[in-house]
Amino acid sequence: MKRLTDVAAPIVLLFVLLATWEGAVRLFDVPHYILPAPSRIAVAFVSHFPSLLHHASVTLAEIVLGLLLGGLGGFGLAVAVFYSLILERALFPLIIASQMIPVFAIAPLLIVWMGYGLWPKATVAALIGFFPVVVNASDGLRAPSEESVELFRSLGATRWQVFRKLRLPASLPTLFAGLKVAVTLCVVGATIGEWVGAHQGLGYLMLQSNALLRVDLVFAAILMLSVLGLLLFGGLRIIERRALYWRGAD
């Protein structure tokens, strides 16, 4: 019974919201270029589906590449900062300061440096996505108790063995927590990258449709982006469950 209400509750809520929206647009006769009714958005979504799919595939590639770069870079930074006090002192203020820079300010620069292709968008995504990974992975590497580390040392373990067999597996739960935050940020980052300069992708489609007063298509692109985000998040959870197989044991 619990599962049924779990599934039904968000669907019912969504239906009520959409019905209210539809009713309000019809009742007050809101022009479609201000706010289209959900039915109109649905029609736009279906009729433009092949085009949406194409733009989504471009954005997906940017997000995945951004997440890979941000994830690997973030984890690498966390390891470097963990093992070197000098690097920690030097890097942490910069890492935190990097998050104060509005990505809108540097995205145009990245276009100038890297061109109109995949890379500047993936870089924007990576730049905001790496932060939760660094923070969470740093915590994860510190997770093993002093006793566990001493046990390894008493067995004559090398630093590499302590990392490989103790700290790395112990850091996985928080690493995945960081990656799940990062993936949602990467969706936003890739879209921002496309707004600044692109000729394809869902962000580009939103911008173009908005200029043509096709607000229904803007909403259809947003819908597609949400679906993309949910799929990526779900995919990450599947990988997480596989990597943390031992958690489901009890």
Next chain:
Amino acid sequence: MSRAAIRADRVTKSFADGRSEVPVLASISFEVEWGTWTTILGPSGCGKTTLLRILAGLIEPDGGEVSVGGRGESPGGATAYLPQRDTLLPWRTALDNAVLASEIARRPLAEARPEAVELFERFGLSGFERAYPSQLSGGMRQRLALVRTFLARRDVLLLDEPLGALDPLTRATLQDWLLSVWAELRKTILLVTHDVEEALLLSDRVLVLTDRPAAVARDLRVDLHRPRNRASAELAETKGRLLDLLLEGR
């Protein structure tokens, strides 16, 4: 092999606490013969764990000398240390936890696994080889930690309150079991506990430590015949005398 398995000669240690130095071990000297069971008894927080960590080669004493295994090698190489807190790795199966020492020493696992399976049988863990620590009861986890310690293939075992957190029945079962394995494998055991009855039931010799900074207050031979009986009047009488001694010392 030299006569003594463990030799501590005027060992001192203090820890920095803010600006002041807090002495933990005043001056500890004792020797332990090969194949014997010695128990260190003392009030909680008196420095028993610090002494064990020095013998395991994890920290250096401030003064005095320590030799373990009698081969002039570093203490760590001769001992298997069982820390007080649970140090089983949650992402490894019981069997993989048990062979950790062999893995770190780069012994072939094809050799180590059958040994582990054999000890699993002795420790009543058969059938749980592939279970994860979270699926085991407290008593089983402790047994598994002990199997791991035995499988380290060291002659001297340093056990830090291995039975401390267990219910009385599990505790009694494990005491009997430990005795039988010890009688067979003839390891040198140094056990830390604050349970007087446990000390008398298990050991050949009891070293009573004073409150911090710790020194050896009493060095008692336990002459009770083995196998010993928890309910015997002899044990109860010795326990009473020992408790009196402990109270006197305060």
